[in-house]
Amino acid sequence: MAVYRLHVLVCAGAGCVSSNCKAVEAALQDELEKAGIAEEVKVVETGCIGTCDLGPLIVVYPEGVFYQRLTPDDAREIVNEHFVKGRIVRRLLYRPAEDAEPVALTADMDFFRRQYRIALRNTGVIDPEVIEEYIARDGYAALGKVLSTMSPEQVIDEIKRSGLRGRGGAGFPTGLKWEFAYKAPGDEKYVVCNADEGDPGAFMDRSILEGDPHSVIEAMSIAGYAIGAKQGFVYVRAEYPLAVERLTKALNQAREYGLLGENIFGTDFSFDIEIRVGAGAFVCGEETALLTSIEGKRGEPRPRPPFPAVKGVFGKPTLLNNVETYANICPIILNGAEWFAEIGTEKSRGTKVFAIAGDINNTGLVEVPMGTTLREVIFDIGGGIPKGKKFKAAQTGGPSGGCLTEEHLDISMDYESLTQVGSMMGSGGLIVMDENTCMVDIARFYLDYTKDESCGKCTPCRVGTTRMLEILTRLTEGKGEEGDIEKLETLARNIKASSLCGLGQSAPNPVLSTLQHFREEYEAHVRDKRCPAGQCLALIQFFIEPELCRGCGLCIKVCPENAISGNRREPHEIDVELCVKCGACQERCPFDAIIRR
């Protein structure tokens, strides 16, 4: 086997592919050839390393030197200085703040140091397209252990004792789900993986499928053995083509190696997996709708009971878990339920992956023990809010969830605590919003989303969300009427109580949650026709603060409507009649003299 002096991991997660990491990788290879050390340095394409905003990025092992925001032109310097002469290229290192000292090693970066990776154990570490790399990290050992030493009952018991709960949102105990499917009568059963990650702002399932597809395949096989199924389905969103591609490759490799298909490991157990690609319907993330969609029909939810464990795909007993849940299975089997149960809080065991995005310095993917505080995630790992702005809210649980505010910063992030304050864990999307975000507009945004995605089967959801959206739109346009807030509350209660599936039952949550924490903002929109955050264009005007304006003329140049006038070195003025409120002047002003009010 070839031995290499250095391993260079190039992040090829979806974010970095979009930032053109392939060109950086090609340039590195090219420079390695030129320097004559291509034999000594191995370049590996990995899944998402996590720090999406810093891409394209590489990590150089054995030390773990982290280079960020690379261009193909940087390759020569990295190869010649670092790889040949052993001198780290300081200008390409990460700096926690503009004036801070650069940090060279991932082990010293707060973003990585504070994480505990179980579900993401291989993501960003191995080449997802090479099965040997997965096997080298104990891949398929759990399946081997299960098939050779454990009975289905023992497997289910292990999962039950670990305390693992569903990572897709509801947090239902996973082991119990497995037991229901195991006990359901029927010769033909199915194992399904929900990879229809629709919650906007969540991308952990995508990253796991792209970065470590075998961990899901192996866990599904174990589930198949435990409940007595021969066939599995992975239902993936069509918006994730790279995940489909890498999963397809992984399935083929697993079949080639006899880890999938007939008589796995030479035992009586046979199992195979098929991919089903969605077609753009958020409701298909709801379990009964997903099953209907696998059957090739309109993805409309069906009433429960019967639950999928009894009557699922094609009317057969079906076990359905989400990607991140499956990614936790193999470590539990290998390390034991006790090991897993020691991590996290009493009722929420293990870790949770959060996708942090929005107004935050380090956007990306992090895995932390359950019970970590929101403050640690946003400020210690996430690096806080950009441009010194104030933290206003964090939305968890997407369109079904709610927002957390400053008073919740020290809350323990686990299923119960989040539900208690009117939000939810959801799939782990965490959108951070700064002081310039209008909460009425955000509520409108989410209702616009759920209104569009309502499948239309039941009236409360179909008509109710439309009515709520109309009221919210009216508020943001300055046409709010006295009594609108109360109407929103009544509608919200009724929709929650009478909708058929989770989509409708949770659709009013963003409104209720923002009303609970930011009621005064709603009232300002209704009564004073004012948007305190300065976002709702119909309610604001742009204005130049004469004391701050130096009369530099930059705003005059960028204004598309010639609405700004003034002599050089004298305060300028905006003609509100001509102004179209595009905000270009405000972006351009070097003195922050242009304000919205």
Place this chain on the structure above:
Amino acid sequence: MEAANKGCCCQSMKAQDERYQKLADIIARYAGQPGALIPVLHQAQEVFGYLPNDVQVLIAEGLDVPLSEVDGVITFYSLFTSQPRGKYTIGVCMGTACYVKGAAAVLEELKQQLGIDVNGTSADGLFTLEVTRCVGACGLAPVMNIGDDVYGRLKPEDIREILDKYIQAERQADA
């Protein structure tokens, strides 16, 4: 002349059109399998670019599914379309992260530059403008796709240059 002949020769035209041969192959591959409709529609749309009426009829017959069900599935899922699209589909991500980071302004700029509304196709047939659900590249918000290319960290002022790239490539191809 073409118009006069349209009624009678479309059968033979279809036979010559290799796209219909591809469709027949796809249908043959899936016929009789449970849950085949959605995968077949995906592949048919890849071949034709959209799902016109005659294609729907062929799929309904081939898979032995009522035409109403085929149409019902197409209209249910947002990625299926029975209308022709421009050569490039521009998808502006309207996930929460992108929205918070200013995707609305990017979309507005695209509408202005292309002179079309969402779901419209530009006069030159080059671009169809759509809003998409979260594409999961939240770290780069706001994001848009043009065909298979992804553009991140967008500002409205970037749009002109990006569109011009495609327009120029098209002109060069024509020349």
